[in-house]
Amino acid sequence: MEGTAGVRGHREIDLALLDNAEALERNDPGGMLRAIASAGAQVRESAALAAETDLSSLADEGRPRAVVVAGVGTAARTGDILETVAGPRCPVPVLAHRSAGIPGWVGAADVVIAVSASGRSPEALAAAEAAGRRGARLVAIGAPDTQLHALADRFRAPFIPVPRRAPARASLWGLAVPVLLAARQLGLVKVNEADLAETASRLDADADRCRMTLESFVNPGKSLALDLAHSVPIVWGSSPLATVAARRFGDTLSANARYPAVAGALGEAGRGRVGLLDGVYGGLAEDDRDIFADPSDDESGGPTRLRLVLLRDGGLAADEEELDGEPTAVEERRAEAVQELAERRGVRVSLITAEGGSALERLASLVAVPDFASIYLGLAHGFDPMAVPAVSEMKELVSP
Numbered sequence: 001m002e003g004t005a006g007v008r009g010h011r012e013i014d015l016a017l018l019d020n021a022e023a024l025e026r027n028d029p030g031g032m033l034r035a036i037a038s039a040g041a042q043v044r045e046s047a048a049l050a051a052e053t054d055l056s057s058l059a060d061e062g063r064p065r066a067v068v069v070a071g072v073g074t075a076a077r078t079g080d081i082l083e084t085v086a087g088p089r090c091p092v093p094v095l096a097h098r099s100a101g102i103p104g105w106v107g108a109a110d111v112v113i114a115v116s117a118s119g120r121s122p123e124a125l126a127a128a129e130a131a132g133r134r135g136a137r138l139v140a141i142g143a144p145d146t147q148l149h150a151l152a153d154r155f156r157a158p159f160i161p162v163p164r165r166a167p168a169r170a171s172l173w174g175l176a177v178p179v180l181l182a183a184r185q186l187g188l189v190k191v192n193e194a195d196l197a198e199t200a201s202r203l204d205a206d207a208d209r210c211r212m213t214l215e216s217f218v219n220p221g222k223s224l225a226l227d228l229a230h231s232v233p234i235v236w237g238s239s240p241l242a243t244v245a246a247r248r249f250g251d252t253l254s255a256n257a258r259y260p261a262v263a264g265a266l267g268e269a270g271r272g273r274v275g276l277l278d279g280v281y282g283g284l285a286e287d288d289r290d291i292f293a294d295p296s297d298d299e300s301g302g303p304t305r306l307r308l309v310l311l312r313d314g315g316l317a318a319d320e321e322e323l324d325g326e327p328t329a330v331e332e333r334r335a336e337a338v339q340e341l342a343e344r345r346g347v348r349v350s351l352i353t354a355e356g357g358s359a360l361e362r363l364a365s366l367v368a369v370p371d372f373a374s375i376y377l378g379l380a381h382g383f384d385p386m387a388v389p390a391v392s393e394m395k396e397l398v399s400p
């Protein structure tokens with residue numbers, strides 16, 4: 001289809017395309033696959049750039065009353081990452097603020113981290129401006145030599161540069177690491193150099209497993225894309241950390257693959273949204289499924305069905321000592337229960353289990369493969385994963 005609005009793509013997925021590296025490359029002129037494969041390098045580069053930035057002023061006045069991470073889209077996701085990596089023992093509230101400016105209660109006792117990959121989102125700029133005016137401690141993170149950079153300079157606030165080589169959603173790690181390191185300076189997170197190095201290595205290893213030259217049956221990114229073809233994905237995370245990864249997958253499924261997705265916390269879903277499994281796209285759609293049919297037949301037809309993507313995070317032994325959060329055993333029981341419910345109704349499940357020795361590495365292990373899957377799914381439908389016409393049109397329509 002080529003619509004009047006410049007929308008290109010096809011409803012049926014092109015299975016052959018996924019195993020044709022040249023065609024993949026041709027269909028990805030902006031290099032989204034390469035950009036997402038740089039996640040490990042982003043961690044290393046941003047850690048180095050943050051280390052070169054003088055953040056001492058942040059800690060000068062001691063522990064803040066609250067930390068607000070201000071931005072929109074991927075930039076705001078970094079606030080969710082900070083909140084979950086800081087964990088339930090974090091001594092101060094961490095808030096991801098997704099609209100222009102900052103909440104009315106923010107003042108001199110607080111820290112504002114303004115994040116924008118482009119360095120020019122009105123949301124982050126308004127937040128930096130308001131933080132500076134109200135005397136809050138400010139740190140800004142984003143592309144150098146931009147309006148955000150200038151605002152940080154104006155308020156004599158530290159600015160951590162993140163070179164802009166790709167759209168924000170392909171720069172998650174480059175943006176998240178400086179946020180975490182700013183919070184470390186405030187004594188709010190324990191991320192150390194080994195955690196960063198191991199996270200970067202895991203992202204590299206996952207990028208290698210998902211590389212475009214590797215065929216679908218041995219490529220977890222491509223196989224997850226195939227699992228999701230023509231489905232309505234339901235992405236639930238078993239723990240707070242896995243929920244951040246689930247929401248991130250919701251973001252990339254929308255932007256890269258243009259698939260609608262329901263994404264969130266399994267704990268909350270279990271009290272409401274889990275009812276979707278009984279509905280027209282859930283159990284009812286599966287009633288007439290021939291279990292002996294070739295699964296590849298599904299890729300071109302049949303009713304639209306749910307696909308449950310369950311992100312499971314068994315937690316670390318150290319987390320068990322934390323009495324404040326929900327015990328991992330409860331989260332795990334819930335994850336097993338939802339798999340059982342799906343199985344009883346014939347709803348298919350894709351499972352990803354967190355690995356790694358730190359919260360950050362575990363998060364990376366839940367984000368990397370879904371990131372690739374969202375791009376492969378978009379490519380298989382003939383979309384350029386980099387260019388999202390609706391987002392550009394929206395910007396044009398709202399600009400004064």
Ligand SMILES: O=P(O)(O)OC[C@H]1O[C@](O)(CO)[C@@H](O)[C@@H]1O
Binds near residue numbers: 119169
């Ligand atoms: O990080 P930035 O450049 O402020 O952009 C914020 C958001 O706006 C978008 O660019 C869409 O306009 C998203 O892709 C992005 O997450």
